[in-house]
Amino acid sequence: MMIWLTLAECVAGFAGLALGSERVRRRLGWKLLHRRGASARLAGIVLLLVAAVEAMGRQGLVVGLVSWCGQLSLGAGAISLLLIARERMLSRRAMPRRARPGAG
Numbered sequence: 001m002m003i004w005l006t007l008a009e010c011v012a013g014f015a016g017l018a019l020g021s022e023r024v025r026r027r028l029g030w031k032l033l034h035r036r037g038a039s040a041r042l043a044g045i046v047l048l049l050v051a052a053v054e055a056m057g058r059q060g061l062v063v064g065l066v067s068w069c070g071q072l073s074l075g076a077g078a079i080s081l082l083l084i085a086r087e088r089m090l091s092r093r094a095m096p097r098r099a100r101p102g103a104g
Contacts, residue, residue: 002058006068009051010075016044018079027087048072 018024020041025031051071056064 006051010071013044013047014079
């Protein structure tokens, strides 16, 4: 059950790292101050480190690191897919009705 908590921390950590990136914020149309972007990056790093410590404490050093790496991969993949989906939704909304593929 704790694996789900570690996975959630990895997803939240990667979300923090993504929101700390100016390019991602610009593409999403969010205007955050530079300090808040740095805070989001720091929060993301801290969450990823907490997830690593929890995984290693629960499963031992070697198995915990392997488990953490797998959860990092899942978390990064989830955030990547969510960002791609969000960007496509925004670009589809900006397109005129006739220019949309499949619109008659």
